[in-house]
Amino acid sequence: xxxxxxxxxxxxxxxxxxVTLACHQTWNHNNMFWYxxxxxxxxxxxxxxxxxxxxxxxxxxxxxxxxxxxxxxxxLTLESAAxxxxxxxxxxxxxxxxxxxxxxxxxxLSIL
Amino acid sequence: xxxxxxxxQALSIQEGENATMNCSYKTSINNLQWYRQNSGRGxxxxxLIRSNEREKxxxxxxxxxxxxxxxxxxxxxxxxxxxxxxxxxxTDGDGxxxxxxxxxxxxxxxxxxxx
Numbered sequence: 001x002x003x004x005x006x007x008x009x010x011x012x013x014x015x016x017x018x019v020t021l022a023c024h025q026t027w028n029h030n031n032m033f034w035y036x037x038x039x040x041x042x043x044x045x046x047x048x049x050x051x052x053x054x055x056x057x058x059x060x061x062x063x064x065x066x067x068x069x070x071x072x073x074x075x076l077t078l079e080s081a082a083x084x085x086x087x088x089x090x091x092x093x094x095x096x097x098x099x100x101x102x103x104x105x106x107x108x109l110s111i112l
Numbered sequence: 113x114x115x116x117x118x119x120x121q122a123l124s125i126q127e128g129e130n131a132t133m134n135c136s137y138k139t140s141i142n143n144l145q146w147y148r149q150n151s152g153r154g155x156x157x158x159x160l161i162r163s164n165e166r167e168k169x170x171x172x173x174x175x176x177x178x179x180x181x182x183x184x185x186x187x188x189x190x191x192x193x194x195x196x197x198x199x200x201x202x203t204d205g206d207g208x209x210x211x212x213x214x215x216x217x218x219x220x221x222x223x224x225x226x227x
Contacts, residue, residue, distance in 0.1 A: 004154075031214075033214065035217075041219065042200065042217050042218055042219035042220055043155075043200070043217040045214065045216075048214055050213070058214075090154055096213075097204075097211060097213025097214055098142055098143065098204030098211040098212060098213050098214065098215065099160075100145060100157040100160055101155075101157065101215060102157070103154030103155045103156070104154050105152075105153050105154045106152075106154055
């Protein structure tokens with residue numbers, strides 16, 4: 001069965017470190033999305049991609065970057081981790097923009 | 113910015129009762145979707161309703177859409193303990209009825225179904 005997997009599931013790091021969260025999907029979807037989920041804010045879009053070599057900024061993109069070198073993967077990088085980036089991060093994919101998204105089970109990131 | 117806002121924020125009912133959650137949004141949409149999130153897991157798509165549809169059913173789920181009031185409701189009938197989860201609405205729309213090619217999520221309703 002097709003799936004979308006995120007790794008690691010949990011990570012603890014220190015402020016100032018570079019952190020990369022992995023997202024891999026086997027749906028062969030062109031569209032991939034990164035969200036963060038915080039109490040009181042729901043899901044907020046960080047970055048998204050509509051295909052290889054395409055990346056776009058979302059609502060809360062400052063301090064984050066993504067790159068899309070193939071269809072299956074969209075890694076999310078925190079260039080210099082800050083405590084405000086402690087959150088649960090979700091990756092999702094969809095066949096077409098605006099259509100139902102498939103979500104991974106998230107990465108819980110703690111920055112101390 | 114949040115497009116969809118769910119109401120209530122939390123809902124507690126007994127098994128067998130019906131649960132109704134509401135979602136309001138601000139600008140014209142292409143479609144509206146409902147998702148479920150179990151604790152510690154990712155969101156799971158439940159149902160999509162297009163802007164030209166008024167009602168849609170899927171098993172024990174019934175979704176209505178009122179574009180004049182910019183609101184939607186999700187009804188879960190004969191609830192079970194396994195329905196305990198957070199429920200989110202998400203909208204796709206560019207403000208003029210077309211697709212924005214991405215979704216904007218609300219903050220969710222936490223539903224607790226007591227056995």
